[in-house]
Amino acid sequence: MTERRPTVPETGNLHVGSPKRILSPFESWHPVLFYAPVIVYWLLLALRHRSLTLPAVANPQIEHGGLCGESKTKLFASMTPEGREWVAPYVSFARGDDGEIDRDLGRLTAQLEAAGLEFPLVAKPDVGCHGAGVRLVHDRAELRAYLRAFPANERLLIQHFVDHEGEAGIFYVRRPNDAVGRIFSMTLKYFPTVVGDGKSTLGQLIRRDPRAGRLAHLYLPRHQHRIHWVPAVGEPVRLVFAGNHCKGAMFRNGGRLVTPELAERIDQIARTIPSFHFGRFDVRFRSLGELMQGEGFTIVEFNGGGSEATHIWDPDTTLFSAYRDLFAQTRILFEIGAAHREVGHEPAGWRVLLGLWLREQQLKRAYPITE
Known part of the structure; x- marks a missing residue:
């Protein structure tokens, strides 16, 4: 019997076709096993550049370069008004103590009304990664349940739900002396x-x-x-709702669909973020045709130095090409950090970054289950 293959739904007028494999051959590996070669390569680059944490100044105006523990609220706020026009509207809200859920719900509802945001809405943590704690809330009751499940005294974002089927991760890099940046990777995300x-x-x-x-x-x-x-x-x-492979979304390599028009648009948006040189924009779009023209998309999130070129999780990507691209992005990250260190930016020590990472992991375990 021929094994039935998963199909990739068409998004707009173009699609990348169905993968030859059902799953990536290394998708089920334990992260420690999969990332071990990347960690070794990081250590070799750290020896060469005489700094273990040099990537923390790759984006010097972002807290620790966006390597870990950064605030989404602060990231969005760092954009100029022109850049924020491309971002899905949101409100940032600090949850209170466990006994203040109804009070919090009232305050948050007032903020949403003032911002003109209506259900359904996307709820997500202010600090987090890999889609942790992301949920679609359809009404006031679901919003209350999300607040109750969310850690006390931590910040969250409530964002407009961009109701487009297309979703992509667009990885951008620009070396400090380059006139323009480039799209290093583009991943199309599908939801089984x-x-x-x-x-x-x-x-x-x-x-x-x-x-x-x-x-x-x-x-x-x-x-x-x-x-x-x-x-x-x-x-x-x-x-699955969250567009993350570790939550079950399907990823396809969209690199061949990157056009000069899209690259120019992403470069323009990236330049609205002070000293932004390395990171990934997660966008939702109406159709691939429009996306390729640099139009018809909305940014729902962006990340800095801790970003990954997620096209490696395409089921048809080989282990060799995945490591090749991960090594390349790591090398670029260190080189950008080195260029910024030459002009006076000094990265935080490893103890500071380890503390941020540990706190982020602790928060991820406390967040509501991802939808």
Whole structure:
């Protein structure tokens, strides 16, 4: 019997085709195993440049270069008004103590009304990565539940839901002496679905699906509240909302679709962020045709030095090419940091960065489960 392959849905007028593999051959590896060669390469570059934390000044106007623990609120606020026009509207809110949920809900609702934001909305932590704690909230009751599950006295963002099916991660680099920056990588993100048959429960559909069945440990906990629900015949059920591979989204390499028009637009936006040289913009778009023209997209998030060229998680990417590209981005990160150190920027010590990373990991474990 021929093994059924997952299909990649068309987004707009173009698509990149279905992958030859169901999963990346290294997608299920433990992160410590997969990233071990990158860590060794980082240490070699640290010896060459005489600094373990030199990448922390790759983006000198961003807290520790955006390497870890940076605030999304501060990142968005760093953009000029021209840059923020490309960002999905949001409000930033500091949750109170555990006994103040109703008070917090009232204050947050007032902020949302003042900003003209209406449900559905995207709730996400102010500090976090890998899609941790990201959820779509449809009404006031779901917003209250999110606040209750969120760590006390921590900041979160509530953002306009950009209702476009297309999503991409666009990785940008610009060396300090370069006249223009370039797109180092573009990843198209797709969101797996299962289709109801009127008889099987959602749990059964997930377990039987060729791809979802291999990632059931990601999907089943997220849908535990409706695992015994039976979708109607032909009813599609999206399994993941957050566009992150470790949450179960499917990634495809969109590098061949990068055009001069898109590269120019991303460079223009990047220059609205002071001293921004290395990072990734996560965008939602109406169609690939418009995206390739540098139009029809909205930024939902951007990251700095801790970003990754996520096209490596395309199921058809080989292990050799994944490491080649990860090594290349790491080398560029150190070289940009070295250029900034020459003009007086000094990175924080490793203890500071380790503390930020540990706090970020602690917060990730405390956030509400990702949708």
